[in-house]
Amino acid sequence: MLETPIVEATLQRALAGGGDFADVFVEDRASTSSTYDDGKVEEMRSSRSRGAGIRVVRGETTGFAHTSDISLEGLRAAADAAAAAAQAGGPGTKVAPLVERTSTRPHLIETLPETVSKAKKVEMMARADEAARAESGSITQVTSSYADSRRRILVANSDGVLATDDQVRTRFAVSCVASADTGLQTGSEAPGRTVGFEFFDEHPPEEIARIAAARAVSKLEARPAPSAKLPVVLRRGAGGVLFHEACGHGLEADLVSRDASVFAGKVGERVAGRGVTLVDDGTLARDWGACAIDDEGALAQRNVLIDDGILTDYMWDLLRARRDGRASSGNGRRETYQHLPMVRMTNTYITEGTEDPDEIIRQTPYGLYCVALGGGQVNTATGDFVFGITEAYMIEEGRITYPVRSAQLIGNGPDALRAVDAVGNDFETWTGMCGKDGQSVPVSAGQPTLRVAELTVGGTAA
Amino acid sequence: MSSKDLFEIARTIADAARPGEQLEAYVVRSRETEVKVFNGAVESLSVAEAAGIGVRVIADGRQGIASAGSLDADVITETLADARDNATYGAPDAGYGLAEPRDVEGVPAPDLDLWRDDVLGTPTAEKVALAIAADRAVLAADARIRGVESTDYGDAALEMAMVASTGVSATMARTMSSVGTSAMAGERDATQTGYGFDVRRSFGELDVERAATMAAERATRLLGATQPSGQRLPVIFDPMVTASVLSLIGSALNGEAVLRGRSMFADRLGEIVGAGSVTIVDDPTNPDAFGASPFDGEGVRTRANTLVRDGRLERFLHNLYTARRAGAQTTGSAVRSYASTPGVGARALHFLPGTKSPAEVMASVPEALYLQSVSGLHSGTNPVSGDFSVGAEGLMVRNGQFAEPVREVTVASTLPRMLLDIVEIGSDLTWLPGGTAGVTLLVSEMTMAGA
Known part of the structure; x- marks a missing residue:
């Protein structure tokens, strides 16, 4: 993407007036997306962006500047701006000779989306549209969308690190509206993978469409959700977002170091029941948050955060790790070259247990069975979280009985972790975009079917 | 440059x-x-x-x-x-x-x-x-x-x-x-x-x-907050909470959502959708609004659009495309970034303020829950079905005064119900970034779930 001498010159320039550390992040991103609505292509979009972000660290202060001009002159101007912002002063810092870090991609990309015709992409959306409408006569509206992106990055820093990655992602979403006397209901499904067009071998458009349509249709019969504290069984994949929100964010070292996490100072302590192991794993092949390197050039790795209920470690980016005299855990990520990196999750999941998922339901006399959840949110300082139920059923006498309408689940992260009392032997992940401080990055979250002994369900039924 | x-x-x-x-x-x-x-x-x-x-x-x-x-x-x-x-x-x-x-x-x-x-x-x-x-x-x-x-x-x-x-x-x-x-x-x-x-x-x-x-x-003021037991009760919305809820309501008053069959208001033009005191206006020509703009994303001049007047649904927001499809006129409401085709959106959406100060609104009911902040607004509400359920923290209000703080509760109703249940709109209109203004609101009844 850039010649090594240019990168080296930029780093030297950034530290010429002082400073402890500098890095250059170069990104070239191209994406295509399209929306298919009402039986036709509504829009075909493409976009391109290319630029570099330069960071200079002096003491506790980080200066940052970015530019879309990646010529030597453009980079030099950005380096000067970042150095000025860091208020760097004093003798210059030496830049270590750049040595390329060899990274192993978690998997190979089979078919680059840019080599697939737009017509073929349109065909996938048409197939989904047809399948969704065929699912039920009550489906009145179908929107399907296709998106691919290719993000090539180069990271170099004054410690001598030089690393590159080529990240290809494909996502497909179907959203349906079903209509009946009971009103309108929506259902959607939106899997994404860090793969090329082979995505559709794993997720045929018809299958995604049928899930979305069935979800909307099932809710036509839904009754109001209860307003009560209940045992909640989370189907495999569906509850990953709960642990992402309720625990994952509180284990990010930046929040921990600000004393803004309920998990601060608790390494080595029991924070969850036996059988609960929480992992963040950037190397989880093909998953939505997978990468070879993070956006600071650290190799992606598998980090065990909670081991059989005991808190073992937090997630780290480069700056927090340097201050603590340890290595980054490969969790320094940024949305684009225009953003500063910070501690972010990749693919976060609870590992599978031993129980039969069906048996977990049978052993629940009364409770809620969640099949799909929308987004969620957490206050890391208090641990309080919420997340929306988008498909759920009541469990009565160990059997799934009727669907319930959308409602909010609410709880407290540490409490919910301790309340996990059954962990299944199945596993699935969920695709999402995680927002933090205004930056959005692709992540996945996963879990086996499991039961939380008690969560508050905020419906309107008595 | x-x-x-x-x-x-x-x-x-x-x-x-x-x-x-x-x-x-x-x-x-x-x-x-x-x-x-x-x-x-x-x-x-x-x-x-x-x-x-x-x-x-x-x-x-x-x-x-x-x-x-x-x-x-x-x-x-x-x-x-x-x-x-x-x-x-x-x-x-x-x-x-x-x-x-x-x-x-x-x-x-x-x-x-x-x-x-x-x-x-x-x-x-x-x-x-x-x-x-x-x-x-x-x-x-x-x-x-x-x-x-x-x-x-x-x-x-x-x-x-x-x-x-x-x-x-x-x-x-x-x-x-x-x-x-x-x-x-x-x-x-x-x-x-x-x-x-x-x-x-x-x-x-x-x-x-x-x-x-x-x-x-x-x-x-939230120190010592506890989880109260569930009940139905009047709810007072902090202006910031009102602004977020209004932005959801706005997404259903959007001609694009209506065209796609994704609005709870789709077939309801001319009908009563809110209490008589409810008038909702989008006015990007107001320089106090942070979303103010003389033109929309298609170069059409912006103007004040009254969407709900005295509780009656009067108009949807449109850009040129949705207006042509709906047989209506553009309302100068095209919104876009440089990377997208024009969508439809509000820039300066607000409730027409009432006359009572926030303190007077609080004093108008014997007991209520004051919603200081809500979470999960986008995951727990649905502008298509109208379902509304959010996590919340705030304070109980008794005799016009803040009483004990509460946390880890959910508050639920439906958006159409809430619009009809608005009994007071405060005088404290506050412009916020994000295309909406906040104001203190009193909704007569919602379901609070807690312990």
């Missing part, structure tokens, strides 16, 4: 339109400063200038768009070629078409002065000093504040120019600066947080004390 240069770039592209082709270029430039303060010292300082271009092509009734985060000549050429290629894959639709001169006639151009030179003119060191002062002010505001999660200063100066080959063009420039801080009160195992901010068009007007006091007060 000046605003004039942006306009010239847009005009050059629009001038390249081939016979039978409509071409539109939308060019933006933003300059931003962001300061993050932690522990009284600068944690990071970002200085950024970014520019981008979106090119929209309509040919043979088909539409395509391409965008780039660069204004380099070679990139622009490539973007135009991509847009033309993308258009060949779109389905033909008679509704596509750029704004024509006749679309922009008849409505006077609002005279809006949305630019303050001091946002770009103030030295960065002064912005840093303001952020540090805000961080310290939070700690000084109350002895029970044990820390500040973060204090951020941010400003942006945005310039836009668009030219369509049909002869319509528009330019706009605006500034904004803000300071926000998140206070942490109490001991670690009983921490409560509170957010405070101040946002202005100019740097000079920023009120650090206001942000700090707000954050400290909102954090400390």
